[in-house]
Amino acid sequence: MKALKYRPNSVARSLVSNQTKTIALISGPLHNPFFVETTTSIVNYAEVKGYRTMVFFEHTDENRPVYDAVLAERVDGILLSSIFRDDSIFDELHALNIPIVMYNRRHNRGGNYVEIDNELSGSIAASHLLELGHRNLGLIGGPDYTSTFHGRKTGFVREYERWLGQAFPEEMIVETNTTEAAVHQAVLDLTSRKKMPTAIFAATDAIAFFAMDKLQEIGYSIPEDISICGMDNVNFASHQSFQLTSIGQKGPKNLGLIGAEHLIDLIEEEPLEEVQITLEPTLYDRKTTKPI
Amino acid sequence: MKALKYRPNSVARSLVSNQTKTIALISGPLHNPFFVETTTSIVNYAEVKGYRTMVFFEHTDENRPVYDAVLAERVDGILLSSIFRDDSIFDELHALNIPIVMYNRRHNRGGNYVEIDNELSGSIAASHLLELGHRNLGLIGGPDYTSTFHGRKTGFVREYERWLGQAFPEEMIVETNTTEAAVHQAVLDLTSRKKMPTAIFAATDAIAFFAMDKLQEIGYSIPEDISICGMDNVNFASHQSFQLTSIGQKGPKNLGLIGAEHLIDLIEEEPLEEVQITLEPTLYDRKTTKPI
């Protein structure tokens, strides 16, 4: 009788069942194509599994408002890419007593995470550039207090020092906040060093794209004048207009999707053991790097 | 006393207050950079205004599951880019009696919407290409049952016929579902016509990027062999590696942000009058189009 009118109130149901069928996603910014791919996978996977996704984007400056919003919300689980290595939000989030999975970045104290081997990635980038004969390398990264950039830098520097037996020159490392403006400035900085680098490792493809844009704008050809190696192997990297050499994972499932699968497992099954996954990286050798 | 433990239950509060401080966003796919820009703006604006955003992505095939999920949810308002010109979901959504704003696409019957003038955009594209001397034009669009593609095609064809006094050749219009594979096929189709087009209007920048990728892959140079004009004037369009000529709006606020502002107004203020906004387009003339 009420057949064609009645809509059960999901809020009332949530109140009694104590589950909202909603997950919170705290993602890095979408101007980084890596996060467009993970966000797409996560939202669509959650939908298939019957979950709604509340999306929040990491702020460049201060994440407190985002975390406060999430903390105030009742969700069944949290997926986040934005944590710092030694982030105090780790405890606050875990005090919620709901499943939490970190993807991309991880926290010093562990927890559930899905990452790529960042140190290995950095060393793959370095040895690729070194093998091509480059000796004057630059690195444009993000904040060192994130596991991703810390790991990539560490691996890159270590491999350089292993090859050449000399310290990597500090001034060839530029840490940015990964925004377009900051990366453009980094390019200006690096190209004005007394010995300009012949090759740059951009610690994400997003950084690589910004850097290539600026380099071309100020008159450099890639890879003729300077080689660029990115990381994440984002879809756009293989576009003919970029042909960006990049480090990326091997399998087809991105870190976000793997994280989402495990998060929903953790929500629905008994909290077996921690999920701590480190994917193996590999080099996707395209056209933005060439022998010197 | 309970000072350091108590977290108010937002679900219980929502039940009694009858508001969830949550909006639903049904967005086109993020592989279209237009939607990464709108989604970013919407989520961040909503957060500032104290609203959470539940994100859903339009499916290429069948949107029913998405709409069912949204219909089952209690949200304070809905923002959607995915509606068809004559979509029956229009009534179902409006039966919810909550504010609804369509952005990008609109419905035949009106409602609240924020769009760009699609017909004018199409005619701007046509006259730009015609002015450059091109007479053999191709069009790669999306489904005609969407206001955007319908309008862009209509304006493009009308302008062509106004200039040349002859019917636009049907076989030079390829309607796709805007996926990468479909656009690649469209490029193959168009380049194998007995008279290959010397210029293509891609009805979105996303389509333009896919088309350029395929064209270059099969050996064409842009714009030397073929001119490409996109639409949306997405951030990536101005990247040095693309330099994509595109049609876009004039102002700095994207359609999604404008839609979000009005949606939250409608939620918080009395439902004054309908918001029906049509932005004026303009040509961003870059390097992918040249005189024949």
Place this chain on the structure above:
DNA sequence: GTGAAAGCGCTAACAC
């Protein structure tokens, strides 16, 4: 089996 009642954790209304 069917039906009534209790209760989830808040807010708002009403008393004192």
Place this chain on the structure above:
DNA sequence: GTGTTAGCGCTTTCAC
């Protein structure tokens, strides 16, 4: 002002 109570719309339990 401060305290108590009713009730939001479900689900689950318990009685019949």
